[in-house]
Amino acid sequence: MxxxxxxxxxxxxxxxxxxxxxxxxxxxxxxxxxxxxxxxxxxxxxxxxxxxxxxxxxxxxxxxxxxxxxxxxxxxxxxxxxxxxxRGTVGATATLAALPSTVARIVAPALEDLGARHPRLTVTCLVTDQAQLRELTLGAVDVVLGQRYHHLPAATPRGVEVTPLLDDPLLVVTAGADPRPVNLRELATHDLVLPPPATDCGQAVLHACQQVGFTPTARYLTADIAAQLTLARAGLGTALVPRTAIDPATPGIGTAPIEDHPILRLIFAATRRTGTANPTTTAVIEALRAAAGSGRTGGLPSA
Missing domain, CATH: 1.10.10.10 (Winged helix-like DNA-binding domain superfamily/Winged helix DNA-binding domain)
Structure with missing residues (x-):
């Protein structure tokens, strides 16, 4: 056998x-x-x-x-x-893969909630932006907290179940007080702090800007969100950062929505598809959903 x-x-x-x-x-x-x-x-x-x-x-x-x-x-x-x-009970272990930009506003509150509700459950968290869904299909993780930008076609691997959690807009980040809402075309004249074009976020920004008639030129190129915020806070450039990646209490920065052509990423939870709901992964997803819901700050721009 x-x-x-x-x-x-x-x-x-x-x-x-x-x-x-x-x-x-x-x-x-x-x-x-x-x-x-x-x-x-x-x-x-x-x-x-x-x-x-x-x-x-x-x-x-x-x-x-x-x-x-x-x-x-x-x-x-x-x-x-x-x-x-x-059996109907939550198990002892689960492994979660999550994007770095979701840790502060979604993952940490969700893990706190799980610890209170299911004290016997130990969740191991893999913070990575690399191939999370492949790790899911291989059985290396049980739940993925991932993203997909709205301009990209949905491409869910076979055998994977996706639960949408939150539409998360990119915000315009500058030094000082909150600026007014901006039109995307205005950023053509800014010194921009952008993620590399090979990243999902970089591709989304490039696609959106080209849709309104210009190709963005990065003065500073980094995928590190902490570095993006530091450069914006210093007044060295204008950054485009997902809302959930920004601590609203961060001093010295202003954030503004893009009014005319918002750039949105869908944050989702994914598990392997089974005919029967798993109590453990269901508990993890419910905690992620609650944290994503409580992290909303005002209305979302229309797509």
Whole structure:
């Protein structure tokens, strides 16, 4: 009989591209992963992986087995979820992946709420802006707090359930008192503090500005929101920062909405799709939803 844990290793190696990368993501040694994959190869009697430079690739048999492995692993999770739903209690552990810009206004309040409501639940939080949904599909995390800018088409991986939480506008950030609402075209004459164009936020800003007739030129280029706010506070430039990433008590800055062409990101919670709701991930999502709702500050601009 095939070992489910070995099937999970095969899936992880296929996604990560190498045994070393898979081992690192699973906190295992490369030797341990190789040993288990060798055992899986003996179980099926055919090679599943072949070397490809510094990486590995699936053989034809490996691709066939991976397709079955994904269905088997999904069925195992479905069974675990169904039993947890019958038990009706929140579990002991969960892993959350969240964007850095959501930590202060959403993640921290949500974790405080979970600690009060479910003191036996330990939530491990991975703060990253890299490939959260892939980590979800691989089973490395249980819940993702992610983002999607509204100008981009929705692209949800197979087997992932997305719960929208909040439309979060980018605000114009400058030094001093709160300025008046601005039209996006006005920023063509500003010294801008922008995220790199390769980032989701940078792409959203570039797309929005081009829609109103200009290509923004960054005087300062950084994805670090703390650095963006520092440069704006010093009067060195005008930043565009998501509202939830700004502490409203921060001294020395003014924020203003973009009046005519708001740039919005959807903040969402994502889990693996199962036929039965998991009490643990449901509790985490409900806490994130409550924190996102309480973090609203005034009305949202219309899209």
């Amino acid at each position: 095939l070992d489910v844990r070995r099937l999970h290793l095969l899936k992880t190696v296929a996604a990560r591209g190498s045994i070393a990368a898979a081992a690192q993501s699973l906190a295992l040694s490369a030797g341990a992963v190789s040993q288990q994959l060798s055992a899986l190869r003996r179980d099926v009697g055919v090679d599943l992986l072949r070397p490809e430079g510094r990486t590995v690739a699936l053989t034809e048999a490996g691709r066939v087995l991976l397709g079955h492995a994904e269905r088997i692993l999904a069925a195992v999770e479905e069974a675990e979820t169904a039993v947890a739903a019958v």
